[in-house]
Amino acid sequence: MLSDTWLLLSLRWHVLWNTFRHRSTVTKISTVLGSLLIGGFVTFTAAGIGWGLGLLLHQYPDRDLAALLPGGLLTVITLLILLSSFGVALGSLFLSSDLELLMSAPVDRRAVFLSKMLDGMLPSYTIILVTALPSLIAFGIGQNWGPLYYLLVLLTLIVLPFFPAGLGSLLVMLVARVAPARRVREILGFAGALFGVGCGLLGQTSRFWIPNLVGGAVGAQPDVKALIDDVRGIANVPVPPLLAGRGLASAGLGDWVPLVASYSGYLLFTVGFFVLCVWLADRLYAAGWVRMQSSGNSKRGRERSARAAARAGWLGRAPAWFAITLKDWRVLPRDLRNFAQMLAPLALLPFAFFSLVGGFSDTRATQGGGRGSRGNPFESFGAASHSALGVFVAAGVLVALLFVFGRLAETSISMEGKSWWLTKAAPLSPAELLFGKFVSAAIPFVMLALIFMISAAIWRGFSFVWFLYGLYGVLMLGLGLLAVAVGLSVPWAKFDWDDPRRMLSVQTSIYTLISWFVLGLMGGGILCIPLLLDALNPELVGVMMVVCAVLSTVVTGAVAYGFFRFGMGKLSTVGEN
Amino acid sequence: MTLLNSEQRADVPAINVPGMGVPAISAQGLRKTYGEHVAVTNLNLSIRQGEIVGFLGPNGAGKTTSLRMLTGLLKPTAGSAQIMGYDIEHNSVEAKKQFGYVPDTPNLYGKLSGWEFLRFMARLYRVPQEQAERRAGELLRLFELYDAAPDMVESYSHGMQQKMALAGALIHDPKVLFLDEPTVGLDPRSARLIKDLLSQLRDRGSAVLFSTHILEIAERMCDRVIIINNGDIVASGTMAELRHMRGEGSLEDIFLSVTGGAEYAELADILK
Numbered sequence: 089m090l091s092d093t094w095l096l097l098s099l100r101w102h103v104l105w106n107t108f109r110h111r112s113t114v115t116k117i118s119t120v121l122g123s124l125l126i127g128g129f130v131t132f133t134a135a136g137i138g139w140g141l142g143l144l145l146h147q148y149p150d151r152d153l154a155a156l157l158p159g160g161l162l163t164v165i166t167l168l169i170l171l172s173s174f175g176v177a178l179g180s181l182f183l184s185s186d187l188e189l190l191m192s193a194p195v196d197r198r199a200v201f202l203s204k205m206l207d208g209m210l211p212s213y214t215i216i217l218v219t220a221l222p223s224l225i226a227f228g229i230g231q232n233w234g235p236l237y238y239l240l241v242l243l244t245l246i247v248l249p250f251f252p253a254g255l256g257s258l259l260v261m262l263v264a265r266v267a268p269a270r271r272v273r274e275i276l277g278f279a280g281a282l283f284g285v286g287c288g289l290l291g292q293t294s295r296f297w298i299p300n301l302v303g304g305a306v307g308a309q310p311d312v313k314a315l316i317d318d319v320r321g322i323a324n325v326p327v328p329p330l331l332a333g334r335g336l337a338s339a340g341l342g343d344w345v346p347l348v349a350s351y352s353g354y355l356l357f358t359v360g361f362f363v364l365c366v367w368l369a370d371r372l373y374a375a376g377w378v379r380m381q382s383s384g385n386s387k388r389g390r391e392r393s394a395r396a397a398a399r400a401g402w403l404g405r406a407p408a409w410f411a412i413t414l415k416d417w418r419v420l421p422r423d424l425r426n427f428a429q430m431l432a433p434l435a436l437l438p439f440a441f442f443s444l445v446g447g448f449s450d451t452r453a454t455q456g457g458g459r460g461s462r463g464n465p466f467e468s469f470g471a472a473s474h475s476a477l478g479v480f481v482a483a484g485v486l487v488a489l490l491f492v493f494g495r496l497a498e499t500s501i502s503m504e505g506k507s508w509w510l511t512k513a514a515p516l517s518p519a520e521l522l523f524g525k526f527v528s529a530a531i532p533f534v535m536l537a538l539i540f541m542i543s544a545a546i547w548r549g550f551s552f553v554w555f556l557y558g559l560y561g562v563l564m565l566g567l568g569l570l571a572v573a574v575g576l577s578v579p580w581a582k583f584d585w586d587d588p589r590r591m592l593s594v595q596t597s598i599y600t601l602i603s604w605f606v607l608g609l610m611g612g613g614i615l616c617i618p619l620l621l622d623a624l625n626p627e628l629v630g631v632m633m634v635v636c637a638v639l640s641t642v643v644t645g646a647v648a649y650g651f652f653r654f655g656m657g658k659l660s661t662v663g664e665n
Numbered sequence: 666m667t668l669l670n671s672e673q674r675a676d677v678p679a680i681n682v683p684g685m686g687v688p689a690i691s692a693q694g695l696r697k698t699y700g701e702h703v704a705v706t707n708l709n710l711s712i713r714q715g716e717i718v719g720f721l722g723p724n725g726a727g728k729t730t731s732l733r734m735l736t737g738l739l740k741p742t743a744g745s746a747q748i749m750g751y752d753i754e755h756n757s758v759e760a761k762k763q764f765g766y767v768p769d770t771p772n773l774y775g776k777l778s779g780w781e782f783l784r785f786m787a788r789l790y791r792v793p794q795e796q797a798e799r800r801a802g803e804l805l806r807l808f809e810l811y812d813a814a815p816d817m818v819e820s821y822s823h824g825m826q827q828k829m830a831l832a833g834a835l836i837h838d839p840k841v842l843f844l845d846e847p848t849v850g851l852d853p854r855s856a857r858l859i860k861d862l863l864s865q866l867r868d869r870g871s872a873v874l875f876s877t878h879i880l881e882i883a884e885r886m887c888d889r890v891i892i893i894n895n896g897d898i899v900a901s902g903t904m905a906e907l908r909h910m911r912g913e914g915s916l917e918d919i920f921l922s923v924t925g926g927a928e929y930a931e932l933a934d935i936l937k
Contacts, residue, residue: 396780396815403784411788422776506772514789515761
């Protein structure tokens, strides 16, 4: 079995090396340089954190932090690996493209499992190499600890991924027995996005809950000593990374009895748990894999189909371009990983909106504008800061919505994926196809823009004219920028993705960002001219609003049309290679 | 019937059949290169309405590339092609309205149900709603997909997806059908169904050009066979014409003799 495992691992590494070797020189150099740069940055940051923790130890010598800090570090790294280990195990154990070949090859089935599992642990070791290793070494140097500490750091880090990898594999095996692996992957992607949204919301609301956590009032300085004492309470929990942390600290301080007790506990628990997980998972692997080969719907039936036949809906009567839109709206939320890409900014959007509108100081009382001025729509023109709030809100709504729907526009052609041939072989003109794609992003954009702008106007009491002007600006600029993104989605469209999170090409992303920045400055700049006049010569504002709206529309429309035409021109050859 | 030597291959004239109107499919000097690699050298062909033509050739001969150029999926390096008289490059929308296409790997939208997929295809091809609904139901029953039609396409087997792709290609009752390896992955019953379907289409005046490696299907079903090798048409004609030129050999013998595979057959005999 071991020789088979080694053979499979070496073949895998050979494939990886060949993949790298056959890339262009520029790609190879940029990959190496990029990896060094990112790796170097993370390593440097991790070392800084390790060093900083060492300073904390010196700052609070009475708090007995020596055992807690390395353990805390290892716990964080373990959690990080644990979060990724389920997805990695799912991908390598059930969803790799070579599984059919390997499972039917005359090699030990356990070798297939073990090689896939070890292969899946490589990313964990990369994380450890750039985070745990530099931080623990920097921490040890700061404490002036001896060579035994560094030796045990190496051993600890070699063993560290065993626990999360074993647990991840076991969970995957159990889940694969009850649900199809591909669906699990989608749900996992969705859960990952939810986790990201959760972290984002926690970050956004930290000023409310952190003081409660440390037992102080909002705005008060947290009591660090109390916080340390609270955290120290969990240091004695017998989980592997905390055991290892106590062992490492004992090695550094030369305390042999706690060293032997903690470290042997760590090794026994981690390696034992790993062996147990491997043994259990191996028994479940074949059954899960076989189940994956035969997934279908057991509820098929004539009546069910007859009911579906009676529900043609809009898709049954839409013109061709709108059928493209309707198809996109169906496909997008059904792939949870794809939907998750939009969900994160969508979930953060209301919070950002309320922070933006609610956080701005209320100037109505001092400036004389606002709700009370609705009788005269131009009354609030003298309120320069109130107008600035309107611009701020409008710009915020525009940017936030572009963040959500820009991706939809940027990936509008890539979204077709391997089914691109269906659309390309269909009797659709380039204009129809791109228009359908544009509408996919434009309609939800317009709906949300209306909701947010009307809400802001009611909440903050914008004058009716300024509200209309701001709304027009957001819609006109937004639609223009979306059209630019749709046009730029064509030439660099990616069709060979399996994971929808990888459908956006770097080129489309960069060129769209640059084009948006330039067009946003031009179109948005023109729209802001009446605001300047508001302070300088308020009588001209009304006329200039009309002039600037027309001028900005002409500029934005011309640029957007140019990009749209550019995309139409590229459609006939895209996806040929 | 023509069996061509290497000099003659370069310039095969397009055949126009008098009295039958425009050819259903015609191509003149189609060429496709990828850098220095020539995938298709010089494809000239003309296929009548009501004709089934088999497109044969070894792996990598240029069959799929040719089909992809004829359907507008690939832009030719040189040459032109017409479907029912409409140029596929310059009048692509009209040309594409005339045909249905099923590739060798039916990558469909996995997150659409069978019903939704057929409705989507019907809208792309501008089939009136009432007609589309009726035809979708008929096709689903014909291909025994009716019960599975409310499910997502991703839950279908390869054969079911192949049949769903064919149903999508037939939803607008095309005058021309391009099929790339249509029987791969199908059970014998479904393969037989497709053969019967192609015969019906021919009887109704549709033209069918399909690539296949199963010579028995080509021999039994095709009015004409085109054999391509290294990007060139090396033989073209009815089975009778091919046999007349090559003696009473089977299509397999003819195929091997014109594609240079005969020596492999001899080698296989020696190895026995």
